[in-house]
Each structure stands twice: as C-alpha cells, then as structure tokens.
Amino acid sequence: MIEFVLEPFQFAFMSRALAGTAMIALLSAMIGTFVVLKGLAFIGDAIAHTSFSGLALAILVGMNLYVGALIFALVTAFGVTFLQRTAKMRSDTALAIMFTGAFSFGVILLSTMPNFAGDLSALLLGSVLGIRVQELYWIGGAVILTASILAVTWDHFVFVSFDPVGAEAAGLPVTRLQMLLLGLIATAIVVSIQAVGMILVVALLITPAATASLFTKRLVPMMMSAAGFGLVAVSVGLLMSYYLSAPPGATIVLAATLTFAAALAVSSARRRLLQFG
Amino acid sequence: MNQAEADAAVTVTNLSAAYEHTEALSGIDWQVPRGHLAAIIGPNGGGKSTLLKSMVGMVVPQAGGIRLFGDTPKRARRRVAYLPQSEDVDWMFPISSLEVVMQGRTAHHRLWQRHSRSDRKHALEQLRRVGMEAYAHRPVGDLSGGQRQRVFIARALTQNAELLLMDEPGTGLDASAQHELLDLFEQLKSTGHTVVITTHDLNCLAEHFDLVLGLDKHVVVSGPPRAVLSGDVLTRLFSKHFPVITPEGEVTLHD
Incomplete structure (x- = not known):
C-alpha cells in the first residue's frame, strides 16, 4: 500500500507536480473560502475564460505566460466592479457576453499559430505533469503574497465581507478592499491554470x-479544512492520473468532487443522528 | 460652528439629496439634541434611509448639509455608528457575535492593525451590557432578529459611538423582542447616547421617543410625538399609501 502511494513520486516530474498542486491547494483554500462565501464562482469562471485569451496573446507575442494571463484576469476582475455599478442590464449577463467573447478571441488567436494545436488541450485541461521548477517559484510567490495580504488586512476583509454597508459607514475603503479580493482571485486562478487548466480551475477554488x-x-477552521481537503484531492488525483494514465487536471477535480460527495453524505448522516439520537 | 450646532447630536440644514435616483429629499431642516431618542417615519420611498445614509456620508448632499456634534459627518465618524438594515448584512458569513462586536474597534484601526487583547476585553464588556455575553462564541447568523440587533448595538458601544443611527431596527422582530429593544434604547439614553432610527411601527413612538420626524421627500411633521402626531397628520404623511374605500364601496389607493 505504502509502495503504491510512494512509488509514483519517486519520479521527479511527479514530485514537482505534487509540490505545485499542493501549493495551489493552499492558495485555493485561502481564496476559495471567500469565493464560496460571497458567491463569486461565476466571476471566477469569467476570469478563467478571459485569462485564456491572455495566455494565447502571451504565446503569440512571446511574453511571460503568467504576466499575460494576469493582465487579462485583472482587467476582467476590475471590469466586473465597473459593470456592477454602471451596466444597464444584470451584471451576470454583461459578464457572460464579455468573457465568452474574450475566450473566442483567444481561440482564434491560437488557431493563427499552426504549430500550437498540441498545446491547446494543455491550456484547457492543464499540464501539471510538465510543470517546471521556475513555475513552482511563481506559484510559491503567489501563495506567500496572498497569505501576507490576507494576514495584514484580515479584520478589515472580514468586516467588509460580512457587513459592507456598516463597513462603508465606518469609513473602511470598501470598494478598494472588494477589488483587492477580486485581484487575489484573479491571481489564484492564473497560477492554477497551469495545473488543472482553464475549464477546471474554478473547481479547485470552489469544491x-x-x-x-x-x-x-x-472562518479560519473553514480555510484550514479547505486546505486539508484540497491537499487530499491533489494527492489522490495525481495517483489516479498516474495509475489510470488520465489527465491529472481531470483526476484532481474528480477526486475533489468525490471528497465533497462523501463529506455531504457524512454531514447529513451526522445531522440525522443528532436529530434523532 | 455655532453653539446650537455643537450642542446638538444632529443638525440638518436645508438638505437636498438623492440616492440611487429614486429617493429624493428636499429642503430638510431637523435637529436632534444630545441624549434624545428620535424616530424617522414616513412612506416607503419617502427618504428615511437616504437621510440616515447622509448622516454617515454615504449619500452626498446636493444642497444644504449635515453637522454631527458640530462637525462634518466625515470628521465625526468615530463618534457615530450606523447599523444597517438586516437585509444588507450577510448572515450566512461565518462569524461569531464577539467577532462582530470587535468590528467596533476596526473603525479605529489602520488597515494593517489587528484586534488586541484589550479590544477583546472591551468587546466582551459591551456584550455583557446588552445581555448577550452567553452568545459570544455563537455564529451571529444563528441568533434571532432581536439578538442580532443587540450584538450590533454592542458593536456600536465598542466603537465608543455617542450617536447610533439604526435603519429599520424593529423590522422582523416579534412584540417581546421589540419591547426589549425599546428598553435598550432607554438604557442607552440614560448613559447619554443619542439614538436615531427609521421605523414603520407607529405604535411605540409616543411612549418611547422624544422626537419624531415625518418624511415624505420633505418634512411633513417634526416635534415631540405626543404634540405633533394626530390622525390628520398621519393621513397626510401616508395618504398616497393608504387604501381608501370610495362611496361605491371600492378599495383604491390614492395617487
């Protein structure tokens, strides 16, 4: 059994993949908890889609992929704030129009690069098994940056999330803090795309x-256990990927989903026991 | 600043303001002396919330102005606590009563400052003061409406606010919770606090409040409730919104 678990990670590419996805699990726990609590899943998905065209553009002009994706992600994140204030229609409608348009633009960009067809699936589904040491540094940097920002602004962040109107009345910079949260979500998504790809990145934040x-x-225990569940999902997912020869992005997300289903069963059984026991 | 303004908790002078292009106020004059309980009444869309939001600078006046303790709302901010309508608060957010009460200190803190041990002690004292210390570690979302109001009042006290502005604090409370809240207002008054609320409930006004302001975009009535509230005045204030039975026996709404 131990052999079964440890053997795959004797390969350098597998242990790099584990290091990368473990850090992504920590990052996702910190940010995903806010995404779940504040109902920002759809915005997260929109950011993931526009990041894709950022990646495409970065490939085309030969700039750093993370920088390209992050620029597009941030523009989306702040565009959302602008849309919510000014749009004459529901902001989710406006957002859906914007991000599907941006995504299509990315697809067209990539199709102009004839040699690129092979990597398209890597962008959509992730390629964590091919992760390089330099990318691990980027992810680690994002983890440290996010943790520091949250630690420093924690009380204000919690106040604004719980009671934005009261916080504004108390003189807190509510809009700036909300944009900071969206900025952190954008960062988390961009560095996670490498591992699980654009389509599945939101699952890692949410599940x-x-x-x-x-x-x-x-709140804090929620973040801690989210990190725990995330670490379980990436480890189990990588093993599944190794033994089933399936794309790791998909197996990681599937592992997370199965964990959620099991947890749901346990928690509702426990609730029933408490009621009748 | 003149002496009358400095002595009053709230001075509204010829205020005109709009909020989200719907509620509008024009030419409002009003004064609430320190240590008074005041209620703002009026029909929906009459500008009750807009007036309250103007007092914390969340609505910028188009004309006229507001002074709190003789100062601008922005400069008086730390002496004033605004308690939002229940629907503006995310009750699903995982946070304990004590953590909510400690937010009263956050208003005094810089962005990077964290709550200290003395903040916590101060917060616990205020929870005790409103009779909620037993619920300190309970998620605030699990509490009843009346208990939530008490926690928010404890937050205002932790901020050391002298003026409490409460938007519809009575909404959704049952009769006994409402009476407990009114008792708490009396208690706040006895410690020199000024309380201004908006309300739909006209029953408790005469007994518990020193001042009432009837608002329907402009001031319809203002003064001590016993002196100024009559059936006539209320009909004028709410006339558009009261169903009227015509001689033919039809029920209609006035325009």
Missing part, C-alpha cells in the same frame, strides 16, 4: 472550500 463549509461555521 474544497464548499466541502469545508459543510463541517464548520467558523
């Missing part, structure tokens, strides 16, 4: 945090 929310009504 572990949602699983954690089944068990606790306290």
